[in-house]
Amino acid sequence: MGSVILVGAVTQWSMTLCNNRIVYSVTQDVRRKAFKKIQQLPLSYLDKTSSGDMVSRMIADVDQFADGLLLGFTQLFTGAITIIGTLFFMFYENVMIALVVFLVTPLSLFVASFIAKKTYGMFKLQSATRGEQTALINEMITNQKVVQSFNREDEVIERFDEVNGRLRKCSLKAIFFSSLVNPSTRVVNNIVYAGVALTGGLSVISGRLTIGQLTIFLSYANQYTKPFNEISGVVTELQNALACADRVFSIIETEAQTPDAADAVELKDAKGAVELKNVSFSYVPEKKLIENLNLKVKPGQKIAIVGPTGCGKTTLINLIMRFYDVNSGEISVDGIPIKSMTRKSLRRNYGMVLQETWLKKGTIRDNIIVGKPDATDEEIIEAAKKSHAHSFIRRLPNGYDTLISEDGGSLSGGQKQLLCITRLMLALPPMLILDEATSSIDTRTEIGIRKAFDAMMEGRTSFVVAHRLSTIKNADIILVMKDGHVVEQGDHETLLQKGGFYSNLYNSQFSA
Ligand SMILES: Nc1ncnc2c1ncn2[C@@H]1O[C@H](COP(=O)(O)OP(=O)(O)OP(=O)(O)O)[C@@H](O)[C@H]1O
Ligand SMILES: [Mg+2]
Incomplete structure (x- = not known):
């Protein structure tokens, strides 16, 4: 007995250890796969999905899955061994009664699976509602300023209470129905027990079985049904885990973006000849945006894209960077279609500064050197001087080593843009994209930066989006866009003389 107890304890312990290892390796793996997939998802998918719901899937759902897996594994392993062991001994003792037990008990599994199937949907609703709640919390925390400025606190709390209440209701419902499973299987198993007692008792009376054998049998029947009861006892967790x-x-x-072709080439040090042939694109099929766009850019040219808000300027840049794939037509760089080069190498050749800045958590220096990680301090300071960022960085408490939070937290909008420009001045990529790059910067600093920009653009193909038309007068080609179409194309003088949409736009900025 002593050694049996000892072996029992040791195996129990090592089983728990193994189970935990398996489960947490699986969770790690699942999270890693999901996170990796997010890096590969097309931007159009992320446009449609709320980030809070994604977070909930990656954190809460994986946790619930792990919990269920852990319980399931434990019950399954011990259950399987107990079932095999007791079956062996029962058949050894008495085939007749053993058959009764063997055949009737799985009935309880049918009952369990019948109820469980019905609750699966409820658990799915529960985790979907949890995702909805996380999304709401995420949205409200990131937009707390907007909430407060419009005095919407009460309304937000109301919305939260509504989702929270719904979550409580559907969780309760799921738990209530799934907890019916265990009592139902117990009923079935108790009937089995009674059946054994009855057939056993009759056998004892007719002298085919001793009282001792019957006692053993009853205790085996009990052992045998126990795993079934235990498994049905964790059905709630299992169903939840599955959902x-x-x-x-x-x-x-989810289908990842079309992977780079197997024979995709690396674009190295692009000369900067960019060509768009019959390019058409729309974010949603119902609403056409860019249609039949043609453009031929020689290396080193400066292309200005102008036009009213919402006409598709940023969209054009998204296509050039291949954030989105064109619906038809072709874009090529140095004569190579961008579809047959690797995305990484294409993007490495472009430097971008956008209206919305992107800064990561880290020091100012970390944020500047993203495009050129091995830059020396002298290079960094030189770049910062060109972009007029040096003077404000110097005044920060720790200069270039000042920590900033994600999105630049305590920096002003213009300062953030200056940092992004410094990044570009340091990396000096062969091609440039400036989408309203100086929109948050005061006019005097802007004029200063423009000189540095002009020097940088010298010999580099660059695409510039600007609302202030005075800044793009010296562009080689000005693309005037309207509703996704290029309505005029040419240099400043020609377009002005033409007296069309551009001259209208230009004059309206100065007549005022
Ligand atoms: N991710 C998206 N999904 C669906 N439609 C979009 C998406 N992004 C932009 N749009 C739509 O495409 C059109 C063009 O948008 P785009 O951002 O290219 O305008 P823009 O010319 O850059 O304007 P702005 O001068 O305001 O920056 C707009 O009507 C916009 O509503
Ligand atoms: Mg834009």
Whole structure:
């Protein structure tokens, strides 16, 4: 008995250890796969999905999945061994009664699976609602300033209460129905027990079985049904785990953006000849945006893209960077279609500064050197001087080593843009994209930066989007866009003389 107890304890312990290892390795793996997939998803997918819901899938759902897996594994392993062991001894003792037990008990599994199937949908609703709640929390925390400035606190709390209440209701419902499973299987198993007692008792009376054998049998029957009861006892967790797994795996199974072709070439030090042939594109099929756009850019030219808000300027840049794939037509750089080069090498050849800045958590220096990680301090300071960022960085408490939070936290909009420009001045990529790059910077600093920009653009193909037309007068080609179409194309003088949309736009900025 002593050694049996000892072996039992040791195996129990090592089983728990193994289970934990398996489960947490699986969770690590699932999270990694999901996160990797997010890096590969087309931007159009992320446009449509709320980030809070994605977070909920990656954190809460994976956790629930792990919990279920852990319980399931434990019950399954011990259950399987107990079932095999007791079956062996029962058949050894008495085939007749053993058959009764063997055949009737799985009935309880049918009952369990019948109820469980009905609750699966409820658990799915529960995890979807949890995702909705996380999304709402995420949205409200990131936009708290907007909420407060419009005095919408009460309304936000109301919306939260509504989702929270819905989550409580559907969780309760799911738990209530799934907890019916265990009592139902117990009823079935108790009937089995009674059946054994009855057939056993009759056998004892007719002298085919001793009282001792019957006692052994009853205790085996008990042992045998126990795993069934235990498994049905964790059905709630298992169902929940399955529903949550479904949500995580739907991320993992989403189709990634079309991968780079196997024979995709690396674009090295592009000369900067960019050509767009019959390019058409729309974000949503119902709403056509860019249609039949043609453009031929010689290396080193400066292309200005102008036009009213919402006409597709940023969209054009998204296409050139291949953030989105064109619907038809072709874009090529140095004569190579961008579809047959690797995305990485294409993007490495472009430097971008956008209206919306992108800064990461880290020091000012970390943020500047992203495009050129091995830059020396002298190079960094030289770049910062060119972009007029040096003077404000110097005044920060720790200069270039000042920590900033994600999105630049305590910096002003203009300062953030200056940092992004410094980044570009340091990396000096062969081609440039400036989409309203100086929109948050005061006019005097802007004029100063423009000199540095002009020097940088010398010999580099650059695409510049600007609303202030005075800044793009010296462009080689000005593309005037309207509703996704290029309505005029040419240099400043020609377009002005033409007296069309551009001259209208230009004059309206100065007549005022
Ligand atoms: N991710 C998206 N999904 C669907 N439609 C989009 C998306 N991004 C932009 N649009 C739509 O495409 C059109 C062009 O947008 P785009 O951002 O290119 O305008 P823009 O010319 O850069 O304007 P602005 O001068 O305001 O920056 C707009 O009507 C916009 O509503
Ligand atoms: Mg834009």
